[in-house]
Amino acid sequence: MRNLFLDYRHELQRTFTGTSGTPPEWVPRLAEGNDAGYHLPGSAVWAVHGSMSTIVAGIRVLLMQALHPGALAGVYEHSGFKEDPLGRLATTIRWIFTVTYGSTEAAGEASGRVRKIHKHVRGTYVDGNGVQREYQANDPELLRWVHVTYAESFLTAHRIFGRPIPGGPDAYVRQWASAGRLMGVEYPPLTEASVRREIDEWRASGVLRSDERLAETVAFIRHPPLSPLLRPGYRILFAAAVESLEPEYREMLGLKTARIGPVPLHAIPAAKVALAMVRLALGRRGPSELAARSRLERLGWPN
Secondary structure: OOOHHHHHHHHHHHHHHOOOOOOOOOOHHHHOOOOOOOOOOOOHHHHHHOOOHHHHHHHHHHHHHOOOHHHHHHHHHHOOOOOOHHHHHHHHHHHHHHHHHOOHHHHHHHHHHHHHHHOOOEEEEEOOOOOEEEEEOOOHHHHHHHHHHHHHHHHHHHHHHOOOOOOOHHHHHHHHHHHHHHOOOOOOOOOHHHHHHHHHHHHHHOOOOOOHHHHHHHHHHHOOOOOOOOHHHHHHHHHHHHHHOOHHHHHHHOOOOOEEOOEEOOOHHHHHHHHHHHHHHHOOOOHHHHHHHHHHHHOOOOO
């Protein structure tokens, strides 16, 4: 008899990492290295990135980042996200988990690979004010937008779906600033208030833009080419990500919260059940965290 639960687990693993049954080749290498890395067990970063809230956060941050026409142009024109969306997702997860759980050398190498790819990502875009601009993926403005929307989305999702963060939200922003610096963000924000203020300033500047390209990208994020086993849960998680957005950003994205006729349908309770199923399938600790703990144990941490 077919084991649907095992099939579900394997589809989750394949979607997130590109492999199923065994971790991808880069995960065991997180056990290598001669230092503790930028983040440790008990840190705000481990608490947030080890939570299932990251799945909703990932959907949410894709929507938010697409609002900047420069960031969207880079993805739309150069990433091949439509041809291989799961491959791009796996590459992003590799960078996040390497910076979260790897040694400082591994984190630096992973960030260097991304920045090297970014050197070839360039072109032009029209901002929300109708001004044509040139862009390069390593431009400070675009790097900053990606960084602050990431921090804001992961904090928002974790506040809804996760447990209290050690040291609070500011600790997460302050600690994850190391990832921003590795990617070339100058003076990244160090508090949640600063993150939210910067995003609001971008909206007020008129740079953010709603157009046909954004609508097409949002439609793709809404209906990605997932396994039939994952589609029902993803629809719930997408609705929860939309519900977590501020109304002004939902409007720019052309999205509305779920409803049955005139009655609001709150997706967050259903999303909590869906995330619990993912946690049951994948386990409480992922292979990246276990590899990091192996390295820390070898290094004698904690003393």
